[in-house]
Amino acid sequence: MKSVITLILLLLVAARRVHAQAPEIADAPKAIQHLAAVIQGKPPDDVRAEIIRQFGHAQRNVGSGFRIEQWDVFGGVLTFHPATGPTFSDPKANRYFRLLRTSNPIGANILDGYEMTTLPDPKPDGTRFWLGNLKFGSDGTYRFIDSRQHPNHRAEQRDNFFMLYPAGTVKVRYVHPVSSDTPLESLPEDTVVAHLNFTSADHKHQATFSITSSERARRLTFGADTPLSFYMDGWWKSFWQ
Numbered sequence: 001m002k003s004v005i006t007l008i009l010l011l012l013v014a015a016r017r018v019h020a021q022a023p024e025i026a027d028a029p030k031a032i033q034h035l036a037a038v039i040q041g042k043p044p045d046d047v048r049a050e051i052i053r054q055f056g057h058a059q060r061n062v063g064s065g066f067r068i069e070q071w072d073v074f075g076g077v078l079t080f081h082p083a084t085g086p087t088f089s090d091p092k093a094n095r096y097f098r099l100l101r102t103s104n105p106i107g108a109n110i111l112d113g114y115e116m117t118t119l120p121d122p123k124p125d126g127t128r129f130w131l132g133n134l135k136f137g138s139d140g141t142y143r144f145i146d147s148r149q150h151p152n153h154r155a156e157q158r159d160n161f162f163m164l165y166p167a168g169t170v171k172v173r174y175v176h177p178v179s180s181d182t183p184l185e186s187l188p189e190d191t192v193v194a195h196l197n198f199t200s201a202d203h204k205h206q207a208t209f210s211i212t213s214s215e216r217a218r219r220l221t222f223g224a225d226t227p228l229s230f231y232m233d234g235w236w237k238s239f240w241q
Contacts, residue, residue: 028097029074032088036099044082044240047100051080084218085239096216104236106193107180109220110172110211111136114234116144116162118153128231129153134162142170142198156229161207165200172196184213184236192223 025036035054039047051071052058055078058069063081071078076090086099113135117128129150135143144162157163173195174180178187187193194211210223218239222232 025097025099027095028088028090029076031074032078032097032099035078035086036097039086039099040101041241047086048080048082051078051086083239100240102185102236102238102241104184104238105180106174106178106182106184106213107172109184109234109237110194110196111170112234112237114220114222114232116230116232118150118156119229119231131157131160131230132162134232136170140169140171141167143167160229161198161205165198165202165205168198168200170196170198185215187213187215189215193220 025033028036031054035051039050042050048069055071055073058080059072060070062068062070062079066082068082069080074090075092076088079087079089081087085102088097088099089095090097113133115133116131118131120126120128130147131150131154132144132146135145137143144166146163146166172180174182175192175194178191178193182193184193191213192210193213196209196211198207198209199205208224212221212223213219214221218236219233220236222228
């Protein structure tokens with residue numbers, strides 16, 4: 001009896017993981033599936049040309065700095081972003097499809113660099129102010145580069161570990177069953193993939209932060225056991241392959 005209960009629990013956990021993962025392209029409208037099939041491995045200009053060939057010119061450009069074009073098709077929105085690739089969203093079904101297959105092993109992404117900002121402004125616009133960037137060396141070191149900007153928005157940063165100790169070493173501790181080879185694409189939304197253990201250059205101060213992955217946003221985000229005074233995240237490396 002105990003083994004049967006254990007099996008049921010394992011199946012429930014697996015079902016929840018599958019449900020939480022990004023939807024498969026096979027669940028998208030047939031024409032979107034066809035588009036996804038023919039654009040694999042193509043560069044951005046060719047992908048955009050294929051979208052226009054199949055669906056005509058875009059209904060709008062929603063970019064600022066980037067030309068981000070959108071098409072209203074099949075009850076959803078097809079978007080071409082030159083940096084982050086083509087996507088299709090179905091708002092009624094609350095589904096979001098990335099049309100290109102990519103490979104982002106955790107180990108190749110987790111120490112690729114992060115941007116730090118203030119927490120979102122409580123006002124409706126939620127503005128964040130740039131505080132600096134966290135960089136990593138191939139020798140297991142870290143370095144925080146302060147932006148030296150926005151002095152009026154730094155009152156909450158008195159205990160900011162990286163501002164107090166801008167250099168030192170870092171160690172990665174993956175969260176089982178995740179390993180350095182695990183593709184980020186295979187994980188459910190908002191999975192904690194690892195903990196980063198930081199030690200200051202003088203070896204007197206340490207701090208540990210969790211790293212959470214979002215497949216939908218394609219970003220890795222810092223967290224901790226207690227609320228942070230800053231927001232820090234970084235992009236996945238590959239959007240086109």
